[in-house]
Amino acid sequence: MSAPQAGLSFDPRPLVEPADRNAIRAHAQRLKQSGGAVGSATIVPIVIGGAFVLIFASVVTVTGSIVGSLASAGTGTPFLISALGGLLPIILVLGAVAAVILFLIRGGRVRQERRYRLDRFATANGMSYVPTLSSPALPGMIFGVGSARSANDLVRGERPRFVEFANYQYTTGSGKNRTTHRWGYVAIKLDVPLPHIVLDATSNNGLFGSNLPATFDKDQRLSLEGDFDRHFSLYCPEGYERDALYLFTPDIMARFIDNAAALDVEIVDDWLFLYGKREFSGLDPTTWAWLFSVVAALLEKFAQWARWRDERLQADAAAAASATAAFAGGGSDDASAPGLAGVAASGPGALPFAAPAGLLRPPPGVAPPGRRLTRGVSWVSIVAISAVVLFWLLSQSGILGLLFR
Template identity: 30%
Template sequence: MTVTFDDAALRARVDPVRARQESRERVTREGRRFGVVLGSGWVVFQSVVLVVGAGALAALAVVAVQFMFGADGADLTTVVLAVLMVLPLAVGRIRSHLRGPREREIEEYRLEQFTAANGLTYSTGELDPERPAALFGIGTSRVASDIVSGPSPRPFEAANYSFDTWVARARMPRVANYVEFALTGSLPPMVLVTKSPAVAASGWEPTAPQERVQIEGDFAARFEVFTTRATEEPVRHLLSPDVQAALTAVAERCDVEVVGDRVYVIARRHLPMAEPAYWEWIEDLAALVSLLEVRGRAEQTAGVTEADPARRTRREALFAAPKGGRAAAVGCLVPLLVGLVAAALITKITTG
């Protein structure tokens, strides 16, 4: 399948100074200056609390080790070791604050240039978006970001999405990426919930009166299917072997909802929308929706063919776990262990 988007703007080198200037003008134009300053301050406050809290816990751990090896209590060694133990965390947070805004400015610049080149529209965000999918009817602090919409390859809207759910008094931050496609005809309402073990919990459920439908074959191991009793047979007809194969190939790690004259494909994580592979995936999803429409009209389906293995590899990389999480954890745990061992050795030496 040929990519119809011109992705040159996503591949071109970006001048950070120009991206920063464009970002400042955009913030002023959209009246978001106060919100940006407030958000940045809140992030800094969270980092300070995190580092100070980690430092206090590190100091308590050092004191406990010192008591175990005969020390009378905390001393200057306690403070020095605690500071050294949390230093990698503090440095990581500072680097993130310095690098994060610059990377965000470049992403916005790329998306703005990309959408202009392809006749699309771009918005940096929308609070409490109203959409007919069940995902948008739950939670609090609902924000859609990097909203891109346009008429080609068929009317669509794509964005990253964040919201909070609550379990008792515990806040559970949730994220998603959604792609909405407009239908030219009607399809029976249904929800496909991925069973892939590589994705996070969804935080949302199909709404009543939809209920689970039993589907035979390998497809049942990949998706749970929900619809109303009145539309159970039309949904079974819609999910032909060709359609099942296409859904598995293109959207196995996503939930799919057909509601009204819209189809939503929902990934349970933010996706890098400034990557060319994301827009290849959008093109593949458009072909999938066309296949659903053809099947819904009871016409012969030809499936979605894909002869480019590299394209499939790039698409799979979109959903890969973010790198650096394990390395960051190890980078913080190693100083912790070294600090505790050092506390034991120093105490043992000084107390004889």
């Protein structure tokens, strides 16, 4: 991945070199015209408009108060002090609104410059840039959780295979319990669908275990040789243990340990995802160099994975071929049936384009049992639910009231 396209090498200069303000504004205008700058362009006018409404209402209210004081208090020093005191709320409101407007303008400029730099960085490295994408249609575990799902600052490469770097967020809960979850991810397109496998990195687990949004049945945990278990907990569907060992040979395990031990990994369908609870797509050249090196280390081994086939599909393929041959050879009692007479005359199973069933190679794909891991229940959730139920029972029985008398 350090060379996403032939003839190119990793170039972080657009992330840090001086940027021309006119070029940044022109880039923001192009994004706006193409629909890529949705969000700040609509939110800022609404906030500023609301601020001016607030100012107008405050001015009218305080001015009325001052006029009333003028009519009743007369003139002199006490009146001037009263008038200045009446103007003070206006000054404070104007100052607060001005600060908010300046903050929004500053934030908009920072966002514009960030997008400009990332777009140029993507181009310099033979890739493309997409500012935002709502609800990415990806099969990874983080993409089907919560609401308000969106990816931003997507940097994509097409060669030697599709790779996407992005930041992602979604929300869970509501009201005071509403939480925004932020991730960085790398999505890599594989050659063939593979069994659903998760590598839960031990280095980023918290006090209550895994940081992943999904919990998997412990019976699907597979222990591998060497130091791999110290860095990752590997989960694969039951019955696919031998397939996991084929995919994760010692040299591939070493690649993951050396390059991706800080990341959670998920293989699902024909995708490989790398997850981290941090921003991936940003203006830090060190982060990009690390991510590019991780992907480069893994890409070299994906050719081996492309040869994997699910043997469970071989029986299905053989059965389908036998059924086709049987139908062609004896599926009709009428020898004059259109399209079958010539085939029937050549004998059962003598289709010129069908290989013997014993020589059939399974087609690319994964049988249903291997497509998704079985979800489990987190012990943290069990403890939390048990505590809530226990509290409710104690409160209903009156014991809780006796304890806090």
